[in-house]
Amino acid sequence: MESGHESFAASSNVSNECSSPQEPGPSVDHLSNLCGSLEKLLFNPEYNYSDTEIVVEGIDVGVNRCILAARSQFFHEKFKEQNENSLKNEKPKYLLKDLVRVASIGYEVFMVLLNYLYTGKIKSSPSEVSSCVDNACAHDACRPAINYAVELMYASSTFQIKELVMVVEMNSVCHMYSLRLEINILLELGYQRYLDKFVDKATPEDVIPILLVAFHCKSNQLLEHCIQRVAQSDLDNATLEKELPHEVLTDIKSRRLKSRQGTEQESLEEDSLSEKRIRRILKALESDDIELLTLLLExxxxxxxxxxxxxxxxxxxxxxxxxxxxxxxxxxxxxxxxxxxxxxxxxxxxxxxxxxxxxxxxxxxxxxxxxxxxxxxxxxxxxxxxxxxxxxxxxxxxxxxxxxxxxxxxxxxxxxxxxxxxxxxxxxxxxxxxxxxxxxxxxxxxxxxxx
Known part of the structure; x- marks a missing residue:
């Protein structure tokens, strides 16, 4: 394993695909040389033979459509569509925010993703976007660390790189716990216990972005764990209603209600009436209606x-x-x-x-x-x-x-x-x-x- 990288090609699954008893696969050295050569296309200005540009956070990133299309069905379909710059015989240019509309993907995450598409290697988490300002923090569950992992998982899912979604779920957690394990070892051990530690360590508020990306990426096991954590937390309903999709919110409320089955009906009715009054007050605030707020309080x-x-x-x-x-x-x-x-x-x-x-x-x-x-x-x-x-x-x-x-x-x-x-x-x-x-x-x- 090279310093600063963890290669997905190292996994036994990939090795089996690349070789057979009749035709031995290429040596590790040959694969490493190939990865290094492809990496030059991204990071060495002397090898800038890109045929299109993707603008990320105002930065023009040159890419080779043939590589992206071959590695990602998302880009394959996108590049088949006509681009207005192509009609002018200019280098096509895409805005990443137009390609990805549900959530934003930052420059650093996009470059990590591109590096994987070109070389098959996952670069270490860039500290400037995966670490917080607090020197006392271990950066194992602070919000920048969580957001980086969530963003990378979302990008992997959006660009339809299915094997990377699984690797990100495992690998991002390993980075956060300063572990350096080969991917094939992680596959043998199972990544769920690492994710369990990650979700359990974060604050309930910071579990929500993990829950949302699990919901979007249809990662059911991770989603279930997040829902359990949020349902058992003391986050109030008003916060959950602002943050969560309706079906997830309904599930959490149902779980909380079942946990209160032993409570007297009269107490539940009093809580319900109080919640309605509180909801009106919060709605008045959200509507910027101070007059209504004052009236409700009176x-x-x-x-x-x-x-x-x-x-x-x-x-x-x-x-x-x-x-x-x-x-x-x-x-x-x-x-x-x-x-x-x-x-x-x-x-x-x-x-x-x-x-x-x-x-x-x-x-x-x-x-x-x-x-x-x-x-x-x-x-x-x-x-x-x-x-x-x-x-x-x-x-x-x-x-x-x-x-x-x-x-x-x-x-x-x-x-x-x-x-x-x-x-x-x-x-x-x-x-x-x-x-x-x-x-x-x-x-x-x-x-x-x-x-």
Whole structure:
């Protein structure tokens, strides 16, 4: 096995296909040389003989249609269609976002996929997109690591590379646990126990993207495990309704109801009535209807705190609505913990919306409060942010990326808190500069670009 790669060609299945008793297959050296030669077509400018381009995140990637068409039925069908550039005798150009409409596929994932199509090898996970900013994180279940694996599995399924979907399910987990096992050994051991560890280790919120890709790719075993984990979690119904497909949501609700069969009917009816009132409050928030929200609160004995309405608004509603509710002073406690032990600032940190975070801090949200597993809003934000996004240098005339801005705002608040030890003064200066820039965009009416 070559350093930095894990070859699918190493599996016993592929070996059996490539050789027979009558005709011995090519040696490992010959296969390695062939892979290296094909790899030049992708990464060596001297061998740029591409006949088409695919634009990924604004970057033109040259590809050879014959290789992609031979390796992927998706590309075979796509390249048979007429391209407007082909009619002009120009090199055909495709936008990846037009080829893949359900979810986005990033540049790094696309290059890993291309490398597999050209060479049969899976490159190691690029740390800049599969690792988070938190130095204390093992990167075995943080959101960038999960998103990278999910994205690669989705791309493999979309481009109809069936054997890679299976390899990704196994291989991505191996990378995350710093294991370097040959694919044929994994096939013998079975990959389910690795996936079990992966799904069980992630937070319930972070299981949802795994569930969605399993649902889309029809990976039933993985889907079942994800559904079990979410059904047994304390994620509320309002969150699940926003995140999950209807049939999965119905399945989870059914499982939860069965687990409550021993509960008295009267208690269930009271919960049902309360849920209806809470649902109306949340709908008013989502509709940006503050007048209706105020009316519902006056007519009902359910408060914003009872509904954890500010948590919901911080997660899903327009930032202006959140700040308007804060300004009206409708009795919402910004430091109230929901059933998962998250306060509103924790939820806002997961969303990574600077104006909501700033509004909560201005109203007294505690930057020191921790979740049940010991995370502050700052550590949550760091574990959601890719190295690539945090280290992306600001460009003149462009809005600073929200990931970096949220972290700097929270760091600034931590520095100002007398209970926190001294931190770098340069970080404080940078955070203040970013806040001034944010306010400048708001004053000019350009802040909408951040939303």
């Amino acid at each position: 007519e009902s004995n359910v408060t914003l705190n009872d509904a954890c309405a500010l948590h919901y608004a911080a997660a899903y509603c327009n930032s202006k609505v959140v700040n308007e509710v804060l300004e009206l002073g409708l009795g919402a406690d910004v430091n109230l913990q929901n059933s998962r032990g998250y306060n509103v600032l924790h939820v806002a940190a997961r969303r990574k919306e600077p104006s909501i975070i700033m509004g909560l801090l201005a109203k007294g949200a505690s930057v020191l409060d921790t979740t049940r597993d010991g995370h502050t809003a700052l550590s949550i934000c760091r574990r959601l942010t890719r190295l690539k996004d945090y280290n992306d240098p600001p460009e003149q005339g462009k809005v600073t990326n929200k990931d970096r801005l949220c972290i700097d705002v929270l760091e600034r608040e931590m520095i100002r808190n007398p209970m926190i030890g001294s931190m770098s003064s340069s970080s404080l200066v940078l955070a203040d500069e970013l806040l001034m820039r944010l306010l400048l965009f708001e004053n000019r009416g350009n802040y909408v670009k951040l939303c």
